[in-house]
Amino acid sequence: MRKDRFFKMVLWVSGILFTLIILSILIYLFKGSYLSIKTFGLKFLVNKIWDPVNEQFGLLPFVVGTLLTSIISLLLALPFSLSLAILLGVFYKKGFLNKFLSYATELLAGIPSVIYGFWGLFFLVPIMRKIEIKLGILPYGVGILTASLILSIMIIPYISLISKEVINMVPQDLIEAGYSLGATNWEVIKKVIIPYSRSGIFAGVLLGFGRAFGETMAVTMVIGNSNFLPKNIFSPSNTMASVIANEFTEAVKDIHLSSLIQIGLWLFLLSIFINFIGEIVINKMKVKGEK
């Protein structure tokens, strides 16, 4: 009995502590960005200039860079992740290939992002340069597309592993019922497996998006860190997380520091918003009758 009470207490304490931590982060971000909010107001959101010398700060280029890289990376990662998940969840549920591929994807998820950054800089950038030379664009090699490519490789493990798990959870009766009605593999996947597991797959997509959204190190090494609105997907750009990581340590002026913290605040709020929308979509997508 006493053990039970103690156990419950531990659970409660963790729950409360966690809420308090999130709250304190939010309070810190508000307090830290107060000066910048007071100075720039809503203009901060639409200003295109980021000029620490003349104390002009605007969020727009970074939001655009962040959204572009994370959305493009998601679009690039989705087909591959789904294929991988279906391969492992439907066709090779057991055996050597399953073990090998699962292990390899898990390994991919565990690589530190700075390694991805280095790999991108020394392997991917030269390839991108060659492509850019062929296309007749100024061959920087770094830019939004390069960053998106790196990000997509980083999020494939998240989406594919989660999708694989939910595909595994599709009741065998449903699949067999599909086959018994004469459906082909493709039809079973399209009409039974995907609809049944789509809310779970979307949860994986959301997790991947969150990862891409906040990724710092790998992105900053290959995006070109240029604080302008990008002209096309080959342009160098910058993301919210990356500009914070770059300028925070040496920001001496109060307004500069405060503006960086305000970027952090928006990053925080945007990820809450995306998660919130995600929750709604996941609930909508759930197969009726499923609890």
Added chain:
Amino acid sequence: MKNFIKTFLVLLFCFSLLSTISFAGDLELIGAGATFPYPLYSKMFNEYHKQFGIKVNYQAIGSGGGIRQLLSKVVDFGASDAFVSDEELKKFTSPIVHIPMTAGAVVLTYNLPGNPKLKFTPSLISNIFLGKIVNWNDPEIKKVNPGINLPDLKIAVVHRSDGSGTTFIFTDYLSKVSKAWKNVVGRGKSVNWPAGLGAKGNPGVAGLIKQIPGSIGYVELIYALSNNMPYGDIKNKKGNFITPSIKTVSLASNTELPDDMRVSLTDTDSDYGYPISGFTWILVYRDLANGGLSRKKAKALVKLLWWMTHEGQKYAKGLHYAPLSKKAQEKAEKIIKSITYRGEKLVK
């Protein structure tokens, strides 16, 4: 249940024991700040510990962080690559002093076929970094570098993306030599670059330059020397083209210097000094009691500072840092002598 509490208590006890051990040792001075002089400082502090048994704990968290930590008095000394501006000085409740420790330089490095030795004039540098000169076969580059076969190649400008003292020195130089630069960009640790790509840290800039033919960027002299990178000669104020080296950087500071040493060494009057160089400083409160130090600590700190600006200088060259020039050392002595503890002088 009881076991759990027991383990917990034992662990707690162990932790408290550990922390007492680390506190019970010798006198320890704590500093934080600039990353640029970190290799030199750690060498100096290591030698100092061997000779005098006083430990110095230095955290290279960046100049901005160093200044903030000194402001909130959680460290005994701060370190910075850029001197504290007048506006920021007002934030300190008690005056602080800047003691120069060593000088560093920023060099222009590039990636061209064959990597010829190039010469640069101030206007050439500012026009390239302003994005006005966009091709290597530009007549202005050819005029300064006669006889060198410059290719028809787009210039890709690479700059630092992280706030850094290196950028401060470089933009400070450009602001001095180019009106256009001063009006459009200005000087700072992070600026609004009109052209090019940003890369994080010296390794990032060097990495991009190695990758992109036709690129040009700036890195610390130390970094270029230890990585055998090509770098250009730069025309100084007296009209001489100077190759960056430890010697020419030391020469740059061998001019008239202000008493508080809050000075940048860019574009100085020195005949053979390299024009893009700068000091790095250690910052302490003028009256150390106001910085929250004990008398014992204050005495140890002043002794350390004296040693660093004198005997300690011999470690600079081996690590590619430029030692203080004679004139700079004299000024540093004066500043150290002005440090007090509750109004009482610490060095006679």
